[in-house]
Amino acid sequence: MSTTDILPPEPSAARRYLNMLWADKFAVCAVIFLLVVLVMAVIGPSWMNDLAQKQNLRGRNAPPFDLSRGWVWFLGADALGRPLLARIIVATQNTMMVAAGAVFFSALIGSGLGLVAGYASKRTGEVIMRLADVIMSFPSLLLAVIVLYVLGPSVGNLIIVLAITRIPVYLRTTRAEVLEIRERMFVQAARVMGAPRGASSCAISCRWSCRR
Template sequence: MTDPTPRPDAETYADADADAGTGTGTENCPPSARPPRWWRLLGRDRGAAVAAVVLALVFLVALFGRLFIGDRAIRQDLGASLRPPSLDHGFYGLLGTDVLGRSVLARLVEAAGTTLYVAVPAVLCSLVIGSALGMWAGYHGGWRENVAMRVADVILSFPSLLIAVVVLYVFAPSALNIVLILAIARVPVYLRTARAESAELRSRLFVDAARTFGTPSRNIIHRHILPIALPTLLTVATLDFCFVMLTESSLSFLGIGIQPPDVSWGLMVAQGRQYLQTAWWIAVLPGIAIVLTTVSATVLAAWVRLATDPGQRWRLTLPKKRRGARAAVPPEMIA
């Protein structure tokens, strides 16, 4: 019996890749037929686009906001204590003041820089160290893989928040110590992910071919394994950024994280919790900033995972209502 369903050939896959924006086989295409750029794909997904805008604003405020607020984040005015959000007291009184009369808006801007100063270096350090060790162990296997996995298991056996609490209680709480502790605690996450990716890719034909031609192992890992594993690692890093930021906020809330006169979003929540009934904006507004940043990073991570996967990128070219279970295969492959 003849199967009525047409089998996708090479041209079908090429067309699907072209529509999905993989860039494969499009070098000779006319400009009108080139695949959409990543910003066009992002514009088709409103949720991911809004998340990207929110994260971009947070990073811009963290990088350049301090140039505009000056010392307003620490400037005290007891005569303006606990003023509610209003435009009657100028731009910096838009979000109200705290118990010492300091502008909540200026402190939110200052805290954004401190929070990202802790979260971004911690994620980058754990990403680089964990990914390098994981790909090295997964590619070579044997005792290297066993040792790396046992070290990761030992670190993961202790909750990262508990490790941070104990270490910061023994040593002086500071931004540098928080970065080091969170970076070490999150290394196993990337190590295990990179090890799994590398162990699966080392048996591929292109890796065997490179090994046959005498390519050194470090070059194989750098040129052949890293580009394929990198999208997954970046997605994990985006999600881990949320965890690290929430952990720093929790430590600051407990009083063993960022210490005054520095300020972070978690510390602002801790300082404002006793005024929730009389001055809710002191604790609620930094809490909203934490929620918006983490949710935006999570939504954007899901979009990046699709956008960097050539096998799934075509989903982003479909209308929003068709990205469900019915879109299990590319439209070009449906009879």
């Protein structure tokens, strides 16, 4: 009897992730909620845009949790009689776009700077970390007012503001990981064997990406 007949086949990576997700029921509920939000962000504006903008002064300031008018009035209405639930569904697309854009750019820039700060010389790392301290010293609201005043209010400028304020979080996290990884034996062995500095940095970057 061979070993393959005794041991069951190893599940795929997707199967392992699904099993881990199913083991945490709170995470399953969070994923379902996020999927609902994403669906609303995709179909919401074309589905309920007219209803969200149509004014109905007879229904202004309608109380919430009243299904007599229909489910779309479940959260009540504003001062112009527009259903709040419909307006929230329509606004989901812009909200998700701003949040996803801010997280993407802040993670991209912060992780890149963190890799450089963790592996480059001490002086370079100190300069980058002082830059992060400068960003963190400004209140987020004040920074938003300054940027929006200079560049003008728009969705793109709002993404820039939120991305700038979150860069230090990813920068510090990435730098701490790189400082820990660069002292590993495989990095020291690469240096002893004469590997150039660029090759060692690439190895650290690959190792850090695999850990993510």
